[in-house]
Amino acid sequence: MSAKAIAGKKQGSLSTDTRKKHLLKLRLQKYLYDTGSASVNDICRALAVSTPTALKLLYDLIQSRLIEKNGYGKSIGGRKPDLFCLKPGSFYVLCIDIELFTMKMVIMDNTHTESTPVTSIAHKLSKNRDDIRQIQKLAQELISRSGIDKKKLVGVSIGMPGLVDAVAGENYSYLTNDDAAMTLREAFEAVFRLPVTIQNDVKGTALAELRHGKAVGKQNALVLLMDWGVGLGIIMDGAVRHGASGFSGEMGHIPFVDNGELCYCGKHGCLETVASGQALAKMAREGILSGKNSILAELSANELDNIEAEMVIKAANRGDQYAIKLLSNIGSNMGKGISTLIQLFNPELIILGGKIAEARQYITLPMQQAINTYCMTQIREKASIVSSELGENGRLLGYATAAFDHYFDAKLMELENL
Template identity: 50%
Template sequence: MSSLLALEETHLARLNNVERRKHIQKLKIVKHLYVKGAKTNADICSRFAISSPTSIAILNELVAEGLVEKQGRGKSLGGRKPELYGLRDGSLFVLSIHIEQFKTRIAIFDNNNHIVSGLHSFSIELTRDLGALAQIHAHAQALLLASGIELNKLVGVGVSMPGLVASKEGNNHTYLLTGGTSESLQQLLEEQFGKPVFIQNDAKSAALAEYRFGLAHGLRDALVLSMDWGIGLGIILDGKLRSGALGFAGEFGHIPLVDGGALCHCGKRGCLETMASGSAIVRLAKAGIRAGQRTLLSQLTAPELDQLESEQVYAAAHEGDQFAINTLAEVGTNLGKGIAILIQLFNPELIILGGKIAQAKQFIFPAIQQAINTYCMAQLREKTTVVVSELGDNAVVLGSVATVMENIFESYLELA
């Protein structure tokens, strides 16, 4: 690996002030190339207020170290087209782990956000205890071994999951509880992998992916809704991902939408999540089937009904099942009411809908839009665009990569 990322204290102690300053400049340039893509020498000089000879010298060193390569030429500003410098494929790798409620997905990405391992998925239920960690680690190690990548080029591990995730603290206060031990969940994972680990709420990971690589790229104010078993919200305001004082900002699924109502897993009643999520779709479908509603889903046996998943309701709707269509429309209306609140609170340019529930967008989206039209002030509604994510299921795993690549450089810069 390049000495750029060999940032143990003993390594830094060997650097004099000039060498350390150059080291920091190199780190900043590599992070800039990751976030912004290939740039010219002039772009880098302008961004970091350094001279052209200094920038060229640093870029040449990064090329020699195998981190950066020349990637064609940029637009001419009147003379010869300038050379573009970008991160070399395969110079750095990140292991991305997305822990969902009932399954986990793992992939290895290179520094240009290309999946180099395929997307590996396996069933596992997310609970409050730490029992799942050993199985997740075993699957991850098998994937790393099968990929054939040089492990010294693996710079970190990004872990995204639902729940009250305090990233700075390194703990999830809903799942995988450490039981008051002196070590955080993040520290336990770092011991397992022997690499820096960064944990994040899955909705925030999706929002970061949309901001860096998706439909929110270049916008200052956007909201990203992740709609799976529950509902999560990622908030981009003034060009920054917002986490709140404790890191818990965005628990949109737990706003009280009605008095009473179904019991939520948080212990409260009337939460939006009980009326407009994957779990709500399953609950409403089961209730209708047991009440004798005519539907393709009524063919399920009692044991099969207990295992009903929202994807089966989506499939029935696509087959023209009116009960399934009505169920999804009801969920869309409830979700639209909640989104109307978000529009009036945050006044975003864009709201992106993502997660598995987007598979049923043709049935849910019209109801969402109608509810927004009904419950939102026109002046705000007309300036907000609501779209479905183009990143699809890759948003969270890609967001975990961005979380690592951005935080790894920040932590190195603090150490340097």
């Protein structure tokens, strides 16, 4: 019997033993999702149950085709213990990454394996909610093509830029609704008819690094996302920190240049105006217009509006000195900003991600020089700077993780409140 079916029964209709049994089964599934695989002894310790109880739970879930054996563990004397894991394809989530001008979708199973190829669609993120139906339509087409059992699709996870309060289910920058009849999460749930989680894209990136990337096992780390803008994911005491309203990490809008350029947020001199993909493209266009010698004009077919951050990185990799200088300036400004973060958070690790991070040494070397200049030696020596290895679709892993966490937590709460 599923947790949903159980929750539908009247309170008191389940015996104490039956309720406890279903709770233990669900906790076992969540434990195996979190750990990947475990032995009977591991399960006994985690669930505080006896060996016969653990074996009975495993037997029932194997019969339900939710759990399977997964090889053998390390032996400390005697035969190697059997390991058990959640069966791949037991559950699925739909992940949607909405960027400013692109939208990506993928379906992942409970092992974080892509059950469909990542689909990339040209899409401009709007301020209002007029295109929610269109997003749902495109997602439904992906679900239909996937061939998965729709009954196993347990949620939708959506990430996007802006001021996102994941708890309230709102984005206060995009897809807003002035009449506030329902939250953004409720609006998506109304069209998908599934539980929906909403998160800021940088928080999703940080969660991906914490659970699947460079920050696994780390207690204090910073995840810097350098794309069109600049965002910060904060990992403290082994958890992603969201802040009081979910808005932590708005690094791109810290004051950086006195009487600087106007930022789209309405303030002058934000870090993003001198250290972001948007700033890089703007500087490149202005340089070409002023007569700078660069292959950027050739790469853009003399259409300066076509110049984007990726094009500048491509030019630098081809030895273009002007492009290299632009990236160096961006790296120096970012390094100065990172120095402040190191002083404040004393991280053991700083992970660089996003399109600008793909410039590698052209940005990391001037960044490190700036950190050496502006940061206290005793603090900076404890912080390693690395590039993310999750790839361009890495934060989709974070979105999937958030959705599965929400699924298990919600089902456990349903059962515990019966």
